[in-house]
Amino acid sequence: MLILQGYKLTVILLVLTHNHSCLELRELIKEHNVSFPREQDLRGCAQAILRIQDVYRISTEKIASGKLSDKTVSPEMRTVHCLELGHINEHWNQYEEAYGWFTEAWRRLSPLDRSKGMKNKDVLQYLIWTEYKVRGLERKSFLLLPCNVEAIR
Numbered sequence: 535m536l537i538l539q540g541y542k543l544t545v546i547l548l549v550l551t552h553n554h555s556c557l558e559l560r561e562l563i564k565e566h567n568v569s570f571p572r573e574q575d576l577r578g579c580a581q582a583i584l585r586i587q588d589v590y591r592i593s594t595e596k597i598a599s600g601k602l603s604d605k606t607v608s609p610e611m612r613t614v615h616c617l618e619l620g621h622i623n624e625h626w627n628q629y630e631e632a633y634g635w636f637t638e639a640w641r642r643l644s645p646l647d648r649s650k651g652m653k654n655k656d657v658l659q660y661l662i663w664t665e666y667k668v669r670g671l672e673r674k675s676f677l678l679l680p681c682n683v684e685a686i687r
Contacts, residue, residue, distance in 0.1 A: 594637070611642070620634075
């Protein structure tokens with residue numbers, strides 16, 4: 535899962551920026567490895583977010599922005615988080631909800647994401663696929679109109 539890999543990488547980079555040797559790094563990872571969430575833990579959290587969204591009918595945009603209500607504010611999600619939630623919905627064959635998360639990932643795609651190797655086409659391929667699953671070929675896709683060819687590059 536991308537979130538777990540990013541979490542471990544962040545910890546490793548933090549350790550390396552504090553001038554630790556590779557041996558010290560291995561020892562620190564070995565010592566703290568039990569505190570890293572497992573993929574199963576992260577998937578459970580993602581499923582809980584999606585269930586809360588479904589039960590309380592909270593928009594994808596509100597959850598991703600962290601503004602669940604006037605009293606409840608959470609950190610904003612990044613593109614990769616929205617993609618992960620879209621993938622989980624897609625796995626459950628909930629294409630309408632997946633489309634919402636992939637759309638939010640597209641909106642949040644930033645130069646920082648691009649500098650980390652994420653490309654427009656990486657997000658668009660999921661967005662177009664779920665749009666097809668939701669709407670079929672009945673109407674023309676906004677994403678496939680000629681004016682959006684530049685967005686793909």
